[in-house]
Amino acid sequence: MGSCGYCTRALKSAGIAGNVITFNALISAAPRQGYVERAFVLWDEMMNENLVPNVVTYSALIASCKHGDRWVKAFEILLDMVQHDIQPDAMTFNALLGVCQQSRQWEQALDCLEWMQQYGIIPNVRLYSAAINACGRAGRLDEAKGVFQLSQKAGIRPNVVLYTALIHACQVSNNVGAAMKYLDEMVRVGITPNLVTYHVVLAACQGAKNATAAFEMFEEL
DSSP: OHHHHHHHHHHHHTTOOOOHHHHHHHHHHHHHTTOHHHHHHHHHHHHHTTOOOOHHHHHHHHHHTTTTTOHHHHHHHHHHHHHTTOOOOHHHHHHHHHHHHHHTOHHHHHHHHHHHHHTTOOOOHHHHHHHHHHHHHTTOHHHHHHHHHHHHHTTOOOOHHHHHHHHHHHHHTTOHHHHHHHHHHHHHTTOOOOHHHHHHHHHHHHHTTOHHHHHHHHHHO
16 A cells, blocks of 8 residues: 555554645655556545645645546546636646657647646646657657647747757657757757757667667767
């Protein structure tokens, strides 16, 4: 049952009633310790104790859904929170996009960007990067490019994370030319690639069996 189960048992043994803050912390910790199902057990315990979940609770439960390809469950949780008049925030959509990214649900990731506008949430670099990764992992390079362009129109200043996500989308789609193009572009605008960036570009070259492009990249290092 893990340390999360131990904590709830210890509280009960001491006669201490758990509160929403306690359960939020435990629900967040359970998946990180490898106890995904425990997050949902803790949720049931909250309901049994008549505790009212808040946006943090729901967001933590949604985040747990990225383990085990539970993207449908994640959106069911979102629907439940909205039906209970709890407005999702940036943390909620960050969790949802993490689920979409892990499960390669690119269409749902694009939906999340639209829904954020409805709730008055301005996506940041992290949220746009997650959406690009969701599209990229699904092999939807054009959609990944579209999200990148959308971020620029929104006035987001791109960074190494955003560009690396886009380059990874190129790599998954086996488009080494586009990968090299965005690598050159990020350097040109003053963004220094990191080791992850170069690893992704090298993987793109390897996938396309393009040794020339790989050598050209290393000559520029």
